[in-house]
Amino acid sequence: QSDVQKTGYxxxxxxxxxxxxxxxxxxxxxxxxxxxxSIDMVNSSDAxxxxxxxxxxxxxxxxxxxxxxNSTDNITYNEDNKYTSVVLVNAIKQAxxxxxx
Numbered sequence: 819q820s821d822v823q824k825t826g827y828x829x830x831x832x833x834x835x836x837x838x839x840x841x842x843x844x845x846x847x848x849x850x851x852x853x854x855x856s857i858d859m860v861n862s863s864d865a866x867x868x869x870x871x872x873x874x875x876x877x878x879x880x881x882x883x884x885x886x887x888n889s890t891d892n893i894t895y896n897e898d899n900k901y902t903s904v905v906l907v908n909a910i911k912q913a914x915x916x917x918x919x
Contacts, residue, residue: 827851827917833860834912836905838873841866845877845906847913853888857881857910872899873906880907890914 827849836843841863848856859877867873876899883893890911895903 826919827854827914828919830917832913832916834909834916836909838866838902838905839869841869843873843909845909845913847910847917849914849917854885854914857884870902873902875899876903877906879903880910884910 829850831846831848833844833846836845843862843866844860846856846858846860847854848858857877857880859874862873876896879896880893880903884890884907890907893903893907
């Protein structure tokens with residue numbers, strides 16, 4: 819069959835952890851068999867959102883692009899929070915790797 823799927827996931831919720839200034843942040847990615855459904859930040863402390871006030875906006879920005887494109891490729895980053903966005907995308911990629919069959 820020539821209709822090879824570029825993406826394919828084992829449906830479920832997958833997480834990846836990152837450390838920002840010694841504070842753990844967990845990124846949770848929910849997928850079905852073909853699509854990335856949602857990306858959330860869970861179990862993050864108030865210290866993280868205080869020290870990284872743009873983290874929520876960064877996650878929303880990259881998540882919107884990833885869900886729309888169903889891919890972590892070709893993400894555009896806001897220059898104000900590029901570093902944080904790159905770290906978040908790397909965590910999302912780690913979680914998606916766990917979802918691969």
